[in-house]
Amino acid sequence: MDAFYASVEQLDNPDLRGKPIAVGGNEERGVVAAASYEARKFGVRSAMSSMVAKRNCPELIFVKPRFDRYIEISNQIREIFLEYTNLVEPLSLDEAYLDVTENKKGNPSATMIAQEIRQKIKEKTGLNASAGISLNKFIAKVASDINKPNGQKTVPPEEVEEFLEKLEIRKFHGVGKVTAEKMFQLGIFKGIQLKQKSEEFLTEHFGKSGSHYYNVVRGVHTSEVKPNRIRKSLGAERTFNENISSEIFMLERLENIAEEIERRLKKSKVAGKTVTLKIKYSDFTLHTRSKTLPYFIANKEVILDTAKELLYQEKMKNSVRLLGISLSNLNTDKNVKETHKKEIAMQLKFEF
Structure with missing residues (x-):
């Protein structure tokens, strides 16, 4: 979807149409979650500090996010996808991969399917979508950004090599x-220069990612579209209107965050073992601390107690602008499930 959150706000509020808007944050604090195309012309981007965004675009209008509304529209779009294939892998509320090799419409043209889907999305929601079509997820993802907004790009097999070399x-x-x-410093500016580097060279400079870069620049990406993508973690965070230096106030905020996580856990029907505390200080340095418990948790009391313990591990180095808690090692993870089964099996072997 094109500038999804911002486009939804402009759709629902005609007064915002044609104006530079940012979803999330405010004029003094916070972070931009999404920016309209009118705002992007001024260099406003998602994940940008609200203060920087406002400096770049003095006329910027900040809008509070409405995730219930975004989820509602996202579900409508998902229904359209499922008219064509069950192989739909959501990446977020506004993006997904579709495998249409064999599709419910019997349409041999992925390009035509993309056009149909984009038209249906426009008719049903009033919003614009862009698409990338190619032989694997990596190239399709890259192609989806080429003709944004409200466009699409097809990279057929015979054009993959040239497309990536010029990219x-x-x-x-x-x-x-x-x-x-780092790549610029190594003389890598386009795909053609990346392709000239050996796998050993790329691994030496980029670690495990080196092999990935070596393969994708050659059009090799074997990841399948996974319709049942497993959630790896669940969390929430808050950016404060004013920096907090008192641990008492921090505990109040952590309790609110723990309540939000408990609500999300119940809604998703999951639990986890690892609690991670995220702290961003007023100088924008970011610290994380984690603790793995021997059992699955899903209630706010245990989450909060663990977060408190992590908070007191080190003395505060500065005032705090953001706090967050996340829960990972979820019971949806296949490896975690297998470990849990082994733990139960071992317990059943004990003699009483």
């Missing part, structure tokens, strides 16, 4: 700002 390295999915800068 700027910054547009390779998974190559962030830091990695791109």
